[in-house]
Amino acid sequence: xxxxxxxxxxxxxxxxMLSGIYGLLSASFFVAMDAVDxxxxxxxxGAGISTxxxxxxxxxxGRSENPTRHKPVLALAVVIVTGSLLIYGTLDMPYFxxxxxxxxxxxxxxxxxxxxxxxxxxxxxxxxLASYRAFDTLGEVVVIFTAGMGVLALLSxxxxxxxxxxxxxxxxxxxxxMHEEHLILRIVVKILIPFILLFALYVQFxxxxxxxxxxxxxxxxxxxxxxxxxxxxxxxxxxVINQSFIQLFAAIGVLLYGSVxxxxxxxxxxxxxxxxxxxxxxxxxxxxILLIELGVGITVASVMVIIFFNFACRKDDQQNIExxxx
Amino acid sequence: xxxxxxxxxxxxxxxxxxxxIVIAHGNLIKKIVGLSIFQTxxxxxxxxxxKVDGGTAPILAxxxxxxxxxxxxxLILTAIVVGIATTALGLALAVRxxxxxxxxxxxxxxxxxxxxx
Numbered sequence: 425x426x427x428x429x430x431x432x433x434x435x436x437x438x439x440x441m442l443s444g445i446y447g448l449l450s451a452s453f454f455v456a457m458d459a460v461d462x463x464x465x466x467x468x469x470g471a472g473i474s475t476x477x478x479x480x481x482x483x484x485x486g487r488s489e490n491p492t493r494h495k496p497v498l499a500l501a502v503v504i505v506t507g508s509l510l511i512y513g514t515l516d517m518p519y520f521x522x523x524x525x526x527x528x529x530x531x532x533x534x535x536x537x538x539x540x541x542x543x544x545x546x547x548x549x550x551x552x553l554a555s556y557r558a559f560d561t562l563g564e565v566v567v568i569f570t571a572g573m574g575v576l577a578l579l580s581x582x583x584x585x586x587x588x589x590x591x592x593x594x595x596x597x598x599x600x601x602m603h604e605e606h607l608i609l610r611i612v613v614k615i616l617i618p619f620i621l622l623f624a625l626y627v628q629f630x631x632x633x634x635x636x637x638x639x640x641x642x643x644x645x646x647x648x649x650x651x652x653x654x655x656x657x658x659x660x661x662x663x664v665i666n667q668s669f670i671q672l673f674a675a676i677g678v679l680l681y682g683s684v685x686x687x688x689x690x691x692x693x694x695x696x697x698x699x700x701x702x703x704x705x706x707x708x709x710x711x712x713i714l715l716i717e718l719g720v721g722i723t724v725a726s727v728m729v730i731i732f733f734n735f736a737c738r739k740d741d742q743q744n745i746e747x748x749x750x
Numbered sequence: 751x752x753x754x755x756x757x758x759x760x761x762x763x764x765x766x767x768x769x770x771i772v773i774a775h776g777n778l779i780k781k782i783v784g785l786s787i788f789q790t791x792x793x794x795x796x797x798x799x800x801k802v803d804g805g806t807a808p809i810l811a812x813x814x815x816x817x818x819x820x821x822x823x824x825l826i827l828t829a830i831v832v833g834i835a836t837t838a839l840g841l842a843l844a845v846r847x848x849x850x851x852x853x854x855x856x857x858x859x860x861x862x863x864x865x866x867x
Contacts, residue, residue, distance in 0.1 A: 458818040481841040499774035507766040514758035548808040548820040571835035
């Protein structure tokens with residue numbers, strides 16, 4: 425298995441590439457297990473964005489791992505004991521794939537049988553995510569938002585305007601030389617980006633009917649912007665997408681989600697009960713799901729872009745500091 | 751029919767590989783990779799519980815009787831995205847530690863701390 429190779433590798437670059445492959449493998453495993461929505465997310469997140477972020481991180485922290493001095497025997501013993509206890513625990517578990525397993529007997533039949541009448545959306549995953557359990561999803565969006573703010577707090581740097589002007593000149597000359605090297609890549613990416621953005625929007629708005637939704641669309645959208653930033657240089661990308669603008673958008677996504685809930689509260693229904701949004705409850709459900717998926721998509725996309733920009737700008741700053749010292 | 755439990759064993763093996771990386775390796779980035787393997791094993795655990803023999807993906811369509819359980823899918827879908835956000839936070843911390851200590855090896859960081867005392 426790929427996982428075992430990851431343990432043995434000392435070179436972190438190879439480790440990260442392998443973890444990308446591992447993400448892709450688990451995505452295909454999820455397809456085999458009928459979880460198409462989950463597979464979609466795992467393919468874009470596990471194999472795409474997380475690999476990318478880790479790569480940026482190791483350019484800053486160095487790519488080789490020191491051999492550990494203490495012997496791994498103790499760790500191995502702990503792992504084997506825990507593992508065998510867990511396997512002993514599984515002996516009482518229900519068998520794989522049986523329809524009468526306890527998990528399938530409670531709650532789930534109601535979603536499968538009644539969601540078409542109550543929500544009117546063919547994709548059950550979307551109707552559970554955005555309607556039945558919308559409050560949980562709100563919590564998760566807030567967690568993502570908070571993580572984005574955390575990265576911002578840890579990595580963002582306050583620079584004096586004088587330095588910035590000098591840096592921009594320096595980065596521009598650096599970018600120019602890089603662009604001439606990657607001419608073919610640049611042109612291909614220029615053609616690809618509109619299609620990636622279009623695909624993200626399709627995933628966003630088609631989530632009711634097929635696999636997809638705000639989470640996946642947000643990640644794909646962010647991937648297009650990150651691709652642009654990687655090839656055209658950070659300063660160009662920052663000129664296209666203003667940093668404070670994207671931070672505003674991250675907040676707007678969460679607020680959009682929350683305000684849909686508040687509207688239904690003000691109309692005398694439960695928090696995030698969409699039936700008040702329209703005269704027809706089903707149409708209200710559709711509108712509500714569309715709005716909150718949009719909120720999720722906006723927040724996820726902008727938080728991913730914020731995270732990437734901060735990592736990449738941090739790296740630029742580090743290089744500048746080194747240049748100034750030498 | 752003890753073989754009917756094989757999905758749990760795969761999960762346990764993957765989980766233990768991740769756990770081993772976290773406790774036996776000193777490099778912080780490698781620890782984060784190990785944590786994400788651990789995390790994925792939990793995802794696989796949930797998704798394999800949702801599978802029903804002969805079932806299809808939980809998207810309603812004509813003429814299909816048996817669907818897989820959609821609830822674990824929802825939980826894991828959001829867990830993956832939250833997972834990447836927390837991973838990013840961990841990487842950000844690792845970068846800051848590198849800047850403060852000049853290293854992301856656990857032992858070297860500890861040595862530096864001891865010298866300061």
